[in-house]
Every structure is written in C-alpha cells, then in structure tokens.
Amino acid sequence: xxxxxxxxxxxxxxxxxxxxxxxxxxxxxxxxxxxxxxxxxxxxxxxxxxxxxxxxxxxxxxxxxxxxxxxxxxxxxxxxxxxxxxxxxxxxxxxxxxxxxxxxxxxxxxxxxxxxxxxxxxxxxxxxxxxxxxxxxxxxxxxxxxxxxxxxxxxxxxxxxxxxxxxxxxxxxxxxxxxxxxxxxxxxxxxxxxxxx
Amino acid sequence: xxxxxxxxxxxxxxxxxxxxxxxxxxxxxxxxxxxxxxxxxxxxxxxxxxxxxxxxxxxxxxxxxxxxxxxxxxxxxxxxxxxxxxxxxxxxxxxxxxxxxxxxxxxxxxxxxxxxxxxxxxxxxxxxxxxxxxxxxxxxxxxxxxxxxxxxxxxxxxxxxxxxxxxxxxxxxxxxxxxxxxxxxxxxxxxxxxxxx
Amino acid sequence: xxxxxxxxxxxxxxxxxxxxxxxxxxxxxxxxxxxxxxxxxxxxxxxxxxxxxxxxxxxxxxxxxxxxxxxxxxxxxxxxxxxxxxxxxxxxxxxxxxxxxxxxxxxxxxxxxxxxxxxxxxxxxxxxxxxxxxxxxxxxxxxxxxxxxxxxxxxxxxxxxxxxxxxxxxxxxxxxxxxxxxxxxxxxxxxxxxxxx
Amino acid sequence: xxxxxxxxxxxxxxxxxxxxxxxxxxxxxxxxxxxxxxxxxxxxxxxxxxxxxxxxxxxxxxxxxxxxxxxxxxxxxxxxxxxxxxxxxxxxxxxxxxxxxxxxxxxxxxxxxxxxxxxxxxxxxxxxxxxxxxxxxxxxxxxxxxxxxxxxxxxxxxxxxxxxxxxxxxxxxxxxxxxxxxxxxxxxxxxxxxxxx
Numbered sequence: 027x028x029x030x031x032x033x034x035x036x037x038x039x040x041x042x043x044x045x046x047x048x049x050x051x052x053x054x055x056x057x058x059x060x061x062x063x064x065x066x067x068x069x070x071x072x073x074x075x076x077x078x079x080x081x082x083x084x085x086x087x088x089x090x091x092x093x094x095x096x097x098x099x100x101x102x103x104x105x106x107x108x109x110x111x112x113x114x115x116x117x118x119x120x121x122x123x124x125x126x127x128x129x130x131x132x133x134x135x136x137x138x139x140x141x142x143x144x145x146x147x148x149x150x151x152x153x154x155x156x157x158x159x160x161x162x163x164x165x166x167x168x169x170x171x172x173x174x175x176x177x178x179x180x181x182x183x184x185x186x187x188x189x190x191x192x193x194x195x196x197x198x199x200x201x202x203x204x205x206x207x208x209x210x211x212x213x214x215x216x217x218x219x220x221x222x223x
Numbered sequence: 224x225x226x227x228x229x230x231x232x233x234x235x236x237x238x239x240x241x242x243x244x245x246x247x248x249x250x251x252x253x254x255x256x257x258x259x260x261x262x263x264x265x266x267x268x269x270x271x272x273x274x275x276x277x278x279x280x281x282x283x284x285x286x287x288x289x290x291x292x293x294x295x296x297x298x299x300x301x302x303x304x305x306x307x308x309x310x311x312x313x314x315x316x317x318x319x320x321x322x323x324x325x326x327x328x329x330x331x332x333x334x335x336x337x338x339x340x341x342x343x344x345x346x347x348x349x350x351x352x353x354x355x356x357x358x359x360x361x362x363x364x365x366x367x368x369x370x371x372x373x374x375x376x377x378x379x380x381x382x383x384x385x386x387x388x389x390x391x392x393x394x395x396x397x398x399x400x401x402x403x404x405x406x407x408x409x410x411x412x413x414x415x416x417x418x419x420x
Numbered sequence: 421x422x423x424x425x426x427x428x429x430x431x432x433x434x435x436x437x438x439x440x441x442x443x444x445x446x447x448x449x450x451x452x453x454x455x456x457x458x459x460x461x462x463x464x465x466x467x468x469x470x471x472x473x474x475x476x477x478x479x480x481x482x483x484x485x486x487x488x489x490x491x492x493x494x495x496x497x498x499x500x501x502x503x504x505x506x507x508x509x510x511x512x513x514x515x516x517x518x519x520x521x522x523x524x525x526x527x528x529x530x531x532x533x534x535x536x537x538x539x540x541x542x543x544x545x546x547x548x549x550x551x552x553x554x555x556x557x558x559x560x561x562x563x564x565x566x567x568x569x570x571x572x573x574x575x576x577x578x579x580x581x582x583x584x585x586x587x588x589x590x591x592x593x594x595x596x597x598x599x600x601x602x603x604x605x606x607x608x609x610x611x612x613x614x615x616x617x
Numbered sequence: 618x619x620x621x622x623x624x625x626x627x628x629x630x631x632x633x634x635x636x637x638x639x640x641x642x643x644x645x646x647x648x649x650x651x652x653x654x655x656x657x658x659x660x661x662x663x664x665x666x667x668x669x670x671x672x673x674x675x676x677x678x679x680x681x682x683x684x685x686x687x688x689x690x691x692x693x694x695x696x697x698x699x700x701x702x703x704x705x706x707x708x709x710x711x712x713x714x715x716x717x718x719x720x721x722x723x724x725x726x727x728x729x730x731x732x733x734x735x736x737x738x739x740x741x742x743x744x745x746x747x748x749x750x751x752x753x754x755x756x757x758x759x760x761x762x763x764x765x766x767x768x769x770x771x772x773x774x775x776x777x778x779x780x781x782x783x784x785x786x787x788x789x790x791x792x793x794x795x796x797x798x799x800x801x802x803x804x805x806x807x808x809x810x811x812x813x814x
Contacts, residue, residue: 034454060428
C-alpha cells in the first residue's frame, strides 16, 4: 500500500495480533513522534516496537533517506512489525532487529532519536541509548507504569540531558451508542523526552 | 452487616451482577455524595439506582432519621439495590421504587437532594426533580455521555438553579503487575450540580 | 528561519502576544493535525487561526505544493499568524484572510481539510465548511467548551459525515521544582473529527 | 458556625491565605477522606495541614468523640488551620501541632488513619506513620509530584501494607463564560492509600 500521508494513521489501519501489545494509539503515537523531533532523513531507533505502530509512523516521517531500527526481543512482535512495514511500503526505511535492546543498540550507528516504549531494564537502556544519540539527539520514553515514568525522569536527570519534558496524556474516545456519545477512557501515558546536550 | 463507616465504601464491598450496571466507582460516588450536600436527616432521591452504590452511600449519610428513595425501572436493579441495602443494614432508611422516574417522582414528598445517574428522558426528569426539591435543595447529575452533560447544564440553566458546578472527573487506578504499577483508566464522568434558588 | 522539521513545534518557538489566544499547545496541535489526515499537497483551512500554531503546523505538512487558508476576524490574530508564518518561511504556503469565517469560506476553493478552533456561530461554520470540503475531506473541531463539543458532534451527525471520532485529550505537563516534578494540568480539549462521505 | 454537614465543604467556605497552600480542592478532599475510611470516633493525623481543608473535613467525620491531630511546620499554616477549625466549631476535635512531622508523630497515640499531604522527607514520615497506625489503620498520601507518587508506592510496598490503592484523579471544572462552559483543569493528584496489616 503506497501512502503519501505523513502523520496520524488510524489505529485500525494496522495489522494487529492478540499475542503482541499495541499498536500505540493514534493520539499517543503522534505526540510521541512530535516529541522525537524527527524529520526527513533522520535515523531513529524504536525500542520495543511491538505491533510496529511507532516504527511505521516514524518511518513515514524520515522517508525516503532516513532509517528506523525497530528492536524487539519477541519474535512475534518483529514479524507483526514486518507485516505493517510492508503494508505501508516502508521496507527500505525500516531495519528489523530481533533481540535484547542493550545488545542491539551496541551495533547501531549514532542516531537522531531513540523512542523507548518500555523495557525490562529501563535505566540501562536509557544509558545505552544516550551513548548512541548524536549531539542534540532526542530521547523519548513512553511510560504506562508509575515506576517507569519516575525512573525515566530520574535517569534522564542523572545523564544531564536538557529540555526535559514530561507530558501526562489522558485520552477518552467517544463511542456512538443508542443514547449518545459514551466517553471511553484509555490508559494514561506519561511521555518523557529530552535532548542530548 | 452493621457498619459505622460514614463514607467511601470500597467497590468490592457491594454485591454485584452482570445484568445491572454499577456500582458507581468509589471515587465518583464520594464526589457525587459531596456535591449533594446531604447530612443526617436529609431526604434524598436516587434516580436510576442500578446496583445501589449511591443509594447505600447516601443512606449512610442521612441515617438514622433521613430517607433515600431509590428509583429504577429495571426490576433486577431494584432487587440488587435491595440486597446491598440489606448488606449495609439500611432497610429502615431506603425505600425502593420500581418504575419510571417521572411517575415515581410525582408521589414523593419534597426532598433535600436528587441524584440522577442517567435517564432516558433527562430533561423531563430534571424538570420533575426541580419541582420536588425543597428550596436550597441540591440537584446532582452524573453524566457518562457527552450529550447528557450538555443537556444537564442547559436544562439547569433554563431552570435558573444557582451555584451551577460542573466537574469532569477522570480517574486512573493502579494495578500491581510484575514490573510495577500499571495505571488503568476509568471512564471520565461529568458531575453537574446546582442548588434550587 | 528555514526548517525541515515536519511536525511538532515546541510552543515556545512561536511568536506570541497577550492580545491573541494561543498557540494551541504542542500535544493538541499534533493530534489535531493527525486527525486532519493532511499530507503534501493538501489544501487546508484553519478557521480562527489565532496565533497561527495550527496554520504553521498544517503548512509544514502540505508544503511545498499545498496551501493553508488562515482565517480570523481579529486583525491582531492575522498579524501574529503572519509573523509566525514568516518565521517558519511559509509565506508561499499560507494565505491570510481577515474576516468572518462564513463569508471567507464562500470565496475559497474546495479543500481537503478544515480545522475549526472555535467560532461564535459554530453550527453555521460547520455547515459552510461541509460545503467546501472535497469528498473524503476531513473536518476537525477543537472544543474547549462543553457546548461546543456537543454542538460539533450533533451537527456532524446531522450532516451525515462518516467516521466520526471524538477524542477528549487531557494533558498535564511536568514542571521541575526543587522537590521534584510537579504535574501542572492543561485544560482538556475535545477534538471532534469526521470525513465527508 | 455550627454545621451538621458531614462531607464535602465547598472550597470557598474555607478562610484562605496567599501565604499558605490549599485548601485541597473539594473533589480531592472527599476522595482522600473516603480512602482514609474514618468514621465517628476515629483518631486521625493530618501531616502538612496547610489551610486545614482536610483537617476540617476529617474532623466532621470523627466528631464528636474522635480527634484530628493537625501538624505543620509552618506557623502561618497552623494559624490558618486554627481559623478554619474555629469557623466550623471543631476546636474540641482538632489538636494543632506546629513542628516537624517526624518529631510530632513520636508524641502521638496510636491512630486509625494518617493523611500525608506531602512532606520534605516522605519516606521517613511514611515509616514513622506506619509505627503510629493501629492494626488495620489507614495510610493515605496525596501526591502532586511524580516522585512523591513513586516513593509513596515504593515505601508502602517495602512496609508490606495491604490493599494498596493508587488513584490518579484528574479534574476539570466548568467556568461559565459568555459563550458556554469552559472546562478549566486542576492539577492531577495521585492518592495512594493502604492498610496496616
């Protein structure tokens, strides 16, 4: 599927699987991409790509010359991301890496932005990500856990990144029911971002 | 079960049923009761009592001399409310009425507060409720629909009630998972309240 | 200032004025742009452009061949939008129109998306916007008032647009204080969008 | 002022001061009181009483036989709390303590609930509070900082309290403006509570 759209893919356009979390919902996806400050030609890493929602969205931003490295230690996630990458004709932009984030990061070039959707060893991944960021590169962490939000802020402060931004985004979506528009909540996400100084 | 507690029953303490919505969650229940400004001896109507969460909570506030009229047109809701009223030893405080709110309201005495948890004909119920309120009585509407929130505010303005208060309450609750505290959203509720002038 | 960035301008990068509301905050801006489903070459109208935040953001999406018509009946808003358009080197993309939305819309060509940031006569503007939309064009309304959200949903349903989407977006931003990260709330915005069928 | 009301005092009914933070807003106050599970006769500590909003609200719940110990290290806060305690005729219920929480707690009897509105040394205060709680007593922490929410959850887990409850409460209040009801956000509060096992 060829697409010219640059931003904001409806959630239902992604191929999904019960076995893989995601995709990150549209509203969170676009704020996350915004915080990554990427553009055409950027090199981006998506740590914990899951369904591939952020990978595809980032790839659309950086195409045709940029690159997105999509990492996940779950093979099913990598396969699902691959399906979505193909659906959006982004095979030339996305490189899939099945493995642990810490190991995978070592072999990558320096990049413009790293997006972390959650990780078992968040502090270590943030430190490794910091090493891989170019100067003025952007680190973005999406936290669904109270602890992840705290640890991301704490570790980013220790690493002395600048322009720390913490955005709690709480969304409810309308569902059309017989009697009107029922507002259904989505889990709040804390999006933490900062710039390598 | 004898209880001396005056406020804030944990959700799981209510007998529940798949066939009846509710109970209104603790956080919303206590804000709703707060907005009703009831106290010992008050007369209260709970329109659309469902599981009986608000009925029980209101009854605990107005006992031992007050009264709560719990109305629902669903017989299963009335039975479930009755079970919860018994569980909290409030049979002497609560009067159950199975029927349409508009008809049921006609036969009630003037009361200090009317709580409307939603209704098929909201504007009419608000107008009928207004008639049944004592001077300085309180009207409280809990809206889960966009349209209900709008209609409640609009109708209350037409009726010239005073001290209109609109509170959108958006709650997320932590769930303890292996990796930390996952914040799970609850649907946002708009609580509209005002005083009969 | 030449920029290659395609999305997500930090709020502080906009020239601002005490006399003009805005800019729409980054998180709301990018979700709004996402909902408009615009891309390179799109024609877009920004009704009530204010500071020009959405105008600039949309212009970056549609450049170099698209166009954004920025309408406001406040001359100071138009001047401020003009300053921001110049700052981001988008003079060739943006056409500024000082005047009433209903009148201004009449003289415009058919467009791919119309973004309404609020208006004194919302229902009429939505109907006029509908007329100006191409088939499959997108209508997006940002509501800060309870009534605006309701009216937008109601009017869009009457016009039989498809894919109605209602997103309540409630954001809090962290401020670094001595003792930690204080979460400061921003007003909730309801973003209503739909497609001309 | 004699009051029979048991819950939910409007914010504007409290005497306020520019020099003292608070009062805790009505919606947060009543959820906090609810989480404390107090009732007539309970002994309660309010750590960091500020304006005295929670102190007064708790005192109304525990009167006439209970007691609230209101602690603050700011003399102006203690004076303001005293004014509000007098306004609500609760002098016999509330004992004011100007001093550091850790020291003040030492001299108190065992209590049924301790409410912590924030503190410079939160973890220590939580541990000291735990010591002062009766079995099945309730600890409630209101967090406005990301870090406070995390530390409260972490420390409560270390102390093995049971029934840990984490509630993020995000409220917006309607303001009546010419064109409708503008929803104005209040800062999100995380209310953490648990029971001494």
